[in-house]
Amino acid sequence: MTATTDGTPPRTPTASPHRPGAPGPAGPPHPPHPSHPRTPVLTPLGLVTVLLGAALPMVDFFIVNVALADIEADLHAPAATLEMVVAGYAVAYAVLLVLGGRLGDTYGRRTLFLWGAAAFGLTSLACGLAPTAWWLVAARAAQGAASAVMLPQVLATIHATTGGERRARAVSLYGSVGGVSMVLGQILGGVLVAADVAGTGWRMVFLVNVPVAALALLLAVRSVPDSRAERPARGDLAGTVLLAVSLTAFLLPLTEGRAAGWPLWSVLALVASPLLILAFAAVERRAEAGGGSPLLPPSLLREPGVRRGLLIGLPIFIGFSGWMFVSAVTLQKGLDYGALEAGLTLIPMGVAQFAASLLAPRLVHRLGSRALTLCALVHGTGVAVLALTVLWAPWSALTPLALAPGLALCGFGQGVQLPLYFRVLLSAVPAARAGAGSGLAATVQQSCLAVGVATLGSLFLAMESGTGIREAFATVLALQLVGLLALAALSLRLPREPA
Secondary structure, three states, rough: OOOOOOOOOOOOOOOOOOOOOOOOOOOOOOOOOOOOOOOOOOOOOHHHHHHHHHHHHHHHHOHHHHHHHHHHHHHOOOHHHHHHHHHHHHHHHHHHHHHHHHHHHHHHHHHHHHHHHHHHHHHHHHHHOOHHHHHHHHHHHHHHHHHHHHHHHHHHHHHHOOHHHHHHHHHHHHHHHHHHHHHHHHHHHHHHHHHHHOOHHHHHHHOOOHHHHHHHHHHHHHOOOOOOOOOOOOOOHHHHHHHHHHHHHHHHHHHHOOOOOOOOHHHHHHHHHHHHHHHHHHHHHHHOOOOOOOOOOHHHHHHHHHHHHHHHHHHHHHHHHHHHHHHHHHHHHOOOHHHHHHHHOOOHHHHHHHHHHHHHHHHHHHHHOHHHHHHHHHHHHHHHHHHHHHHOEEEHHHOOHHHHHHHHHHHHHHHHHHHHHHHHHHHHOOHHHHHHHHHHHHHHHHHHHHHHHHHHHHHHHHHHHOOOOOOHHHHHHHHHHHHHHHHHHHOOOOOOOOO
16 A cells, blocks of 8 residues: 555655553664664554454444443433433544544554543443433543544554555454444444343443453553654644534534424534534644644645545445444334344344455455445445345344345445545555544544434434334435445546555
8 A cells, every 4th residue: 555646655654663661752762673764563463452442432332222222211311311322422532533643643642542542441431330311421422532532543553553565454454343343333232231241231331341441451552563743743722623613513413403302502503513614624724824733634635545535435434324223223113122132133244244354355456446336236235135125024024034135235345345445545644644644534434423323313213203114214225225326436436456
């Protein structure tokens, strides 16, 4: 993989030597790599460690879906508060990702990864011990902030400490872990809620994070090399505040407005969000033109690979998150599945997605970017099969076995789409801006996930009370199919050989 897509030579990565031991500026330098004397090398154990850190927040975005009914019963939470349990995490996660990437560029990605993993473990503990619904909402928002500190360091570390085929494989693994973790979140959530370990019920979906975060922290101290921008950027207070306010004004009404009955504040916030985004763009352009250090350099968006990656990410993530939400509701409310059965029903999709992610490098090697076209069509076929199954089969015949073929086709398509999204986008990002680039990639991912739940989920819930849950589910699948056909068309505009 090269650092640019316009034919110019790749930029030299700017990373500091590895500092073993506790996080901080002290420590003897790591021996230089013979072929890249200033670049620390990510070992296989280090790669496993950062991927473990990436899996935690991705699992947690979806693990709560199958636990909401139990949370509602235990904490006596109204519907609007339950949506805040989801929205608080999603909004805090999305609005702080770019800042998390910038902090890693400045203070060291390993250091921020360690702080993020520790904070994620502590906030997960706070979620698991929540005595009230609003305590859980606050703890989930803090957990989202911890995720935003930890996750950008994963892609940034991979980008700054690997190159060539090693980087391509690492980015593919990152995409694979992301996709499998999203499906695993709902499967694991169902298993943990049904198991009711030591009487913890829904609380175990959060408490299980604590030992895993502790393991990631321990391994990272020993195996993750440090890297940072050679010339740390100055702070961008105005850009940070404007980005946070812009995304909050856009995402919070989408995720909370329907449950709250679309109060005036939600409408005003949505109307103001485009103006705030334009103000953020103007501030960032002015900062970059004046030689400053914008939080999100506008020049990143001028890279063709970055724009292409962002565009293909829209149908991938909006469709995926909407599907995961409505499938959880349909299985539990429409088909009367318990949390365990609802989670286990998704196993064919998870297995197929993992298998496809392993095949993704070979498919890309043989087909180039047309692998994305093929898998978008396979995914679309799976969506069509599911829609026809739901519409034509008797409701009583919709067993996990009947749904398995469509789910497996969907999983296979997703297994290639996610790695290619990150590969196309990050191939255009210079190593010196790895934190900002990975923050941008993850921000678009998380924002689209939130938008998918808010838009497709709201449409589903609105139709459910009118036309019925079967027709509502089929309608959401039809919209996802349209998005996948658009993805297939967009992929034809990519260079045949991906970067």
